[in-house]
Amino acid sequence: MTSDDQKASVAISDHDKVADQSSGYTLSFKHEYSLSERFQRFLQAYPVAAPSIVLIVAVICFSVVVGDRFLHPFNLSLVLQQVTIIGIIGVAQTLIILTAGIDLSVGAIMVLSSVVMGRMAIDFGIEPSLALLIGLCVGALSGLMNGLMVTRLKIPPFIATLGSLSVFLSLNLWYSKSESIRSQDLDAGAPLLKWMGESISFFGANITYGSILMLLLFVVVWYALNWTSWGKHVYATGDDPDAARLAGIQTDKILLSVYIVAGVICAIGAWALIGRIGSVSPQAGTTANLDSITAVVIGGCSLFGGRGSIFGTLVGALVVGVFRNGLALAGVDVLWQEFTVGFLIIAAVSCDQWIRRGSA
DSSP states (O other): OOHHHHHHHHHOOTTOEEEOTTTOOEEEOOOOOOHHHHHHHHHHHOTTHHHHHHHHHHHHHHHHHTOHHHHSHHHHHHHHHHTHHHHHHHHHHHHHHHTTOOOTTHHHHHHHHHHHHHHHHHTSOOOHHHHHHHHHHHHHHHHHHHHHHHHTSOOOHHHHHHHHHHHHHHHHHHHHTTOOBOHHHHHHHOGGGGGGGOEEEETTEEEEHHHHHHHHHHHHHHHHHHHSHHHHHHHHHHHOHHHHHHTTOOHHHHHHHHHHHHHHHHHHHHHHHHHHHSSBOTTTTTTHHHHHHHHHHHTTOOTTSSOOOHHHHHHHHHHHHHHHHHHHHTTOOHHHHHHHHHHHHHHHHHHHHHHHHHHO
16 A cells, blocks of 8 residues: 555545445445544543543552451441542532533532521521521522522633632631531430431441432432433533524523532532531531542543533542542551542543543
8 A cells, every 4th residue: 555545544534435426326434443542432432431440440459458458348338428428519519510610619508508507406496307498598599699690790600609619608607606516416406417427237337328318319410410301401501502502402591500409419418517527517528629529520520511420420539538548548648648639630630631632
């Protein structure tokens, strides 16, 4: 084959066709993908595959290095407990990032909602179930505020939620007076708020109701994203908002609904947070904002919107939990644990960029 023939064969893709005008037949030329290209297209079609591979490899490596302690059911359930809050908040963050936005206030909404729940039940003597409902309303109103800034005022999500982060943190400190509500007070006046911290034993593992709630939440949101028109509109809005509007999708309403739903999910996380720490603290969940973004990014959700799986966020949260737990059992300093998490974030974003180049 001559050099000109080689250049011509490389230029023809599997979708290119050349028509024979005299015979009326169409000749198809199939491009042979390299192993790298096939893997790239596989990751593009299944974004949860990459973090799943990392998770499996991490479990195998730590089970070899640490030994039976790592694979003990109690330790595995401990990992699940440790990622419960981040997993719930990660669900809210995933919905925002799927629309090509980002929410820096999810942790602040969670803490503010938890303080409102606790204060309403203990200080004002409101029925715990009603206090819980009021906390959910606070989360919804907080999400509504973010959504209105993005859709009505056209403020970029990063700037809008950066501002609301300071607003919610200030309201939290003002309303709580920087005081915590003790576990004993909750036991006496509002045991329902601590219910998420209760656990059930299962073959040596202690699984909390908060962890079960997290898993159910992932299933519900997965169904909403994949089997409802609302979920399809969320993906379409994040992928190409102009094309979505031309297709008749009211993108502003979709964005507003996403922020409201995310706020409610953060309030659900507040309930789980109270059960996790056994008290109401205005200082809890200070790193939830960044941790939720970490779980989403490592889980394979594109920061440019329109691509990602809700279960990828669960896998991403588990990856972080497994690495921190495994490194701690191996005696690695906390400094290097955070170094590893940072490296995983950079690797995940680099992988996303590589996949996007392959789809261009």
